[in-house]
Every structure is written in structure tokens, then in C-alpha cells.
Amino acid sequence: MGANPPAALDDSTESTVRIPADHPGVTDLFAVLAYGEISAFYRLAEEAKLSPSLRGKVSVATMAAAEMGHFETLNRALADRGxxxxxxxxxxxxxxxxxxxSTDPSTWLESMxxxxxxxxxxxxxxxxxxxxxxxxxxxxxxxxLAETxxxxxxxxxxxGAVAESRSERDRLTLWGRRLLGEAITQAQWVMAQRDELTELVLMATGDLNGVAALFEHMQTSHAERMRMLGLG
Amino acid sequence: MGANPPAALDDSTESTVRIPADHPGVTDLFAVLAYGEISAFYRLAEEAKLSPSLRGKVSVATMAAAEMGHFETLNRALADRGxxxxxxxxxxxxxxxxxxxSTDPSTWLESMxxxxxxxxxxxxxxxxxxxxxxxxxxxxxxxxLAETxxxxxxxxxxxGAVAESRSERDRLTLWGRRLLGEAITQAQWVMAQRDELTELVLMATGDLNGVAALFEHMQTSHAERMRMLGLG
Known part of the structure; x- marks a missing residue:
């Protein structure tokens, strides 16, 4: 993180509302989250086919169903905004x-x-x-976003799987890097297309340096998550 | 319906408990319902690909998610029974x-x-x-089983679709008949395999005549549902 952490990433400051509820970027934010839930639902349902067990399929189906609960929340929040x-x-x-x-998993572990x-x-x-x-x-x-x-x-x-196989670990480590790269590419594409959303992100992070710090923060957290999985 | 309607199908009698909660067929009943929810979830998620619109896909995803809520209910009920x-x-x-x-839909309407x-x-x-x-x-x-x-x-x-097309109506009418036939075939196969479940069905319907009356009742209701869809 740089010498001037953006307010939103600075743990020492209390969060302060800088974006009013009626900012048009909020509609975009709810909408991108809503479509994210739908697409995650269908991806999970599709990828569950890769599961080696009925237990795995059921776990994935339960995760997918939770996405639809989130979609309903966003649907209502958008309806409240008309x-x-x-x-x-x-x-x-x-x-x-x-x-x-661009990140279509070919194995059960890639999908997880x-x-x-x-x-x-x-x-x-x-x-x-x-x-x-x-x-x-x-x-x-x-x-x-509440974790399940x-x-x-x-x-x-x-x-469990990567502890037993070095080659699996190497393969999944590369896979994780690709996921991060693609996610950042698409996030930037969305922001470039939607002025309201870009403004919202700028307001939240302070300025362009703040946006850069946010993406840096995402990469740091990503590395931590990869370690949690026994990767990287 | 025959001259002697089984108690369970006779509207004039109050329902009476004939099957104790600890009957082993109850475990089978919960289990077959539970796997029914899982398989319906994955079928719906798969068939949603046939939807001509995002709106249709979202409706199907919501229905699929509801199946997982039912699965959780059955999972808990089974856990309560150890x-x-x-x-x-x-x-x-x-x-x-x-x-x-054996009933894999090839169109969106067949899937509906x-x-x-x-x-x-x-x-x-x-x-x-x-x-x-x-x-x-x-x-x-x-x-x-609560309707959504x-x-x-x-x-x-x-x-809407069959009002506009006679050939579509004829095709879907045949499809509906096949669904009923396959469902009854598989229900009978399950009962033949599981003594506990057969006993439970016999206890619920009274006797073999009662079972026959139950299947007759299912056919009558099926015909009503087909009419609701503008078919048959």
C-alpha cells in the first residue's frame, strides 16, 4: 500500500458516508451484483457435474441456491429504487x-x-x-456478500488434494493467477463502460491512487486466500 | 374411482393417523423426496439453457433454489431420525x-x-x-410439496404458446402423456424394490384396491393439469 492509503482502506479511520443513497452508481452496483448472482448460479450448477460424489454435488447445489437468495435481495433493492x-x-x-x-474449469478442483x-x-x-x-x-x-x-x-x-500432489498444486496455482487476472480485466472493462460506477468507485476510494490501492489490496487478499487453499 | 374409495381419497372422512412416525417406510419416504429435490435442482438448472430469455432463466433458477430449501428440510428431518x-x-x-x-426435454416448452x-x-x-x-x-x-x-x-x-400453434399443442399433449407413463413406471419400480415404502403406501391407501384407486386419482388430476396448460 502506498504512503497515502485511501480512506476506505485505512483501518484507523471510521467509515464515513461519501456516496448518497440516490447516487445513480448505486443502481449499477446492485445490478452488476444481481447478474453476478445469476451467472454464478448457472456456473455452479454446470460445474457440479464435475463432482466426483453426490455429496459434492449437493454442496454445490446448496451454494448455488444461496446465490438466488442474494439475487432476490438485490431484485427487491432495485424495485425499491423503481x-x-x-x-x-x-x-x-x-x-x-x-x-x-474465459475461466471455464475443466476439473472439479479448478471449479472449487x-x-x-x-x-x-x-x-x-x-x-x-x-x-x-x-x-x-x-x-x-x-x-x-455474507460468506456461506x-x-x-x-x-x-x-x-486435501494439493497436499497429495505437487503437480496438482502447481497447476491450481497457475489457475488461481489466471482467475485474478481475468477478474481484474473484466472489472476494469465494466468501470470503463459505466461512468456512474466509475464515479462511485472514485468517490469510495478517494481518487485514482485510491483505485490503484484498491486493486493492490485485492491482489494481497488473493494471495492470502491462495495460501488458505494450500496454493502459491 | 371404485365403489369403495380408499380412506385416504374419501373426502367425507377426516384424515386419521394410520402410520406411526417411527415406521421405517417414513425414512424411505423422506429419502426419496430428498433425492427428488436434488435431481429436480440439476434438471432445472440444465434445462434453463433452453430458455429464450434471461427472465425465463431467472424464473427457473428461483424454482431450482426452492428445491434446495426443501432438500434442507428433508435433510434435517432425516438427521432427527438419526x-x-x-x-x-x-x-x-x-x-x-x-x-x-427417459424424459429429457428437447425444447423450453417441454421443460416447462x-x-x-x-x-x-x-x-x-x-x-x-x-x-x-x-x-x-x-x-x-x-x-x-408446497406449491411455489x-x-x-x-x-x-x-x-400462450399452445394457443398460437395447434401442432405445438398436439406435440406437448403427447409429451404430457409420456411424462405420466414414465412417472408411474418409476414409482412402481421404487415400490417393488422397497418393502418398507410399499407397506407405507398400503397402510395409507387401505389395500391393493386403494393403491389402484390412488394411481387412478393421479391420472385424473394429471388430466386436469393438462387442461390448465391448454393441453389434452
Whole structure:
């Protein structure tokens, strides 16, 4: 982190609302989160086929179902703003589909790493934004990012497998790097397309240096998560 | 219906508990319902790909997520009986997978009809059983069979499409008949394999004539559902 940490990343300061609830970027934020839930649902359901056991399939189905609960929360939050969820999500379909298409897991372990790491990257990004949002908006964001019990299942599956195989560990380490790269690429693409969202991120992080610090923070957290999985 | 309607199908009699909560068939009943939820979840997630719109995909994802909520209810009910859900489900995997494999929809409308009609056939069967079950067992069964708001979505999708196309209507009418036939075939296979479940069904319906009347009742209800969809 640089000499001037942005307010949102500085643990020593209390969070302060810098973004009013009626900022138009909030609608974009809810919408990108909403489509994120839908696309995660379908990816999980698809990838569950790779599971070697019915137990694994059921765990993944439960994680997928939780995404739809989050979608409902966002759908209601958008409706409260007078916004139709399908219209609002449309601008984000391309970037999120591109992320998933470019990171299509070919094994069960790749799919587990993607779930854990992808969720974590997204949570880092949105959690930092939440510190600057009006309380009622931040509550929605935190609610849909709340970690599920199932992360523990993922950690155990991956740690167990990589402890036994060095080549598996190397392969999944590279996979994790690719996930981070693709996630950042698509996040930047979304911001470049949506002025309201860019403004919201700038307001949350302070300035362009703050945005850079946010992405640096995401990379640091990513490295910690990879270690949790026994990777990197 | 015959001259001697089985108690469970006779509207004039109050339901009476004939099956104690500790009957071993209750474990089978919860287990077959539990695997039914899992397999329905994955089928819906898979079939959602056939949806012509994001709105349709989201409706299907929401229905699929509801199945996982039901699975959790059954998982807890089995745990309360000291039964491990995966062990309990194992005997039913083959029959339910066979049902789904033999009724794999090739269009969005076939998938909608399958969802509506399949859910209805299952609900008929289990609702009749529930009338004879101990209240705490019947409550679990009724809870997981509770109809969702999404049936209305399905009815509208199908009615609209078949009103415009006679050939579509004829095709989907045949499809509905095949669904009923396959469902009854697999239900009979399951009963033949599981003595405890057969005993439970006999206790609920009275005797073999009662079982026949139950299947007759399922066919009558099926015909009503087909009419609701504008079919048959």
C-alpha cells in the first residue's frame, strides 16, 4: 500500500458516508451484483457435474441456491429504487459472461478454486465500496456478500488434494493467477463502460491512487486466500 | 374411482393417523423426496439453457433454489431420525435418474410442461400418503410439496404458446402423456424394490384396491393439469 492509503482502506479511520443513497452508481452496483448472482448460479450448477460424489454435488447445489437468495435481495433493492432488474442487469451481461467463458474449469478442483477465489475477489472489491455507501445501501451489499458455511467445504477439498500432489498444486496455482487476472480485466472493462460506477468507485476510494490501492489490496487478499487453499 | 374409495381419497372422512412416525417406510419416504429435490435442482438448472430469455432463466433458477430449501428440510428431518441423508438416498438414485433420462426435454416448452406436470404427479402421490402419516411427518411432507408462485409463470408460458400453434399443442399433449407413463413406471419400480415404502403406501391407501384407486386419482388430476396448460 502506498504512503497515502485511501480512506476506505485505512483501518484507523471510521467509515464515513461519501456516496448518497440516490447516487445513480448505486443502481449499477446492485445490478452488476444481481447478474453476478445469476451467472454464478448457472456456473455452479454446470460445474457440479464435475463432482466426483453426490455429496459434492449437493454442496454445490446448496451454494448455488444461496446465490438466488442474494439475487432476490438485490431484485427487491432495485424495485425499491423503481428500477426493473432485467433492464438494469443488461449492461453487465457481456463482461460477466466473458469472465466465466474465459475461466471455464475443466476439473472439479479448478471449479472449487474458482468458486472460492472468485467470491473472495468480488467480496474484497465490494466491501471496500460498502465503507463509503449510505448505511441502507451498504447493508444490501454486505448482506449479499455474507460468506456461506460452504467455503470450509471448498478449503478442505482443495487442501486435501494439493497436499497429495505437487503437480496438482502447481497447476491450481497457475489457475488461481489466471482467475485474478481475468477478474481484474473484466472489472476494469465494466468501470470503463459505466461512468456512474466509475464515479462511485472514485468517490469510495478517494481518487485514482485510491483505485490503484484498491486493486493492490485485492491482489494481497488473493494471495492470502491462495495460501488458505494450500496454493502459491 | 371404485365403489369403495380408499380412506385416504374419501373426502367425507377426516384424515386419521394410520402410520406411526417411527415406521421405517417414513425414512424411505423422506429419502426419496430428498433425492427428488436434488435431481429436480440439476434438471432445472440444465434445462434453463433452453430458455429464450434471461427472465425465463431467472424464473427457473428461483424454482431450482426452492428445491434446495426443501432438500434442507428433508435433510434435517432425516438427521432427527438419526439417518444420514446420503446413505438413505442411495436406493432411489437409479429410479429417479431413469425417470429424468427417459424424459429429457428437447425444447423450453417441454421443460416447462415437465416441471409443472411432474411436480403435480409427485404432489398427488405424496399428499395422499400424508393424510395417513403422523402429524409431524405429514408436516414435513406438506412443507416440501408446497406449491411455489412459479407455477403461474409456467402456466402462462405454455398456454400462450399452445394457443398460437395447434401442432405445438398436439406435440406437448403427447409429451404430457409420456411424462405420466414414465412417472408411474418409476414409482412402481421404487415400490417393488422397497418393502418398507410399499407397506407405507398400503397402510395409507387401505389395500391393493386403494393403491389402484390412488394411481387412478393421479391420472385424473394429471388430466386436469393438462387442461390448465391448454393441453389434452
Amino acid at each position: 428500477v426493473e432488474v432485467f433492464d438494469a442487469m443488461a449492461p453487465f451481461v457481456r463482461a460477466l459472461d466473458a469472465y466465466h467463458n 478454486v474458482k468458486f472460492y477465489v472468485g467470491d473472495g475477489i468480488a467480496a474484497d472489491f465490494y466491501t471496500v465500496l460498502a465503507t463509503a455507501l449510505a448505511p441502507e445501501v451498504a447493508a444490501v451489499v454486505r448482506d449479499v 458455511d460452504h467455503s470450509q467445504f471448498v478449503v478442505e477439498e482443495v487442501r | 439417518v444420514e441423508v446420503f446413505d438413505a438416498m442411495a436406493p432411489f438414485v437409479r429410479a429417479l435418474d431413469a425417470y429424468h433420462n 410442461v415437465k416441471f409443472y406436470v411432474g411436480d403435480g404427479i409427485a404432489a398427488d402421490f405424496y399428499t395422499v400418503l400424508a393424510t395417513a402419516l403422523a402429524p409431524e411427518v405429514a408436516a414435513v411432507v406438506r412443507d416440501v 408462485d412459479h407455477s403461474q409463470f409456467v402456466v402462462e408460458e405454455v398456454r
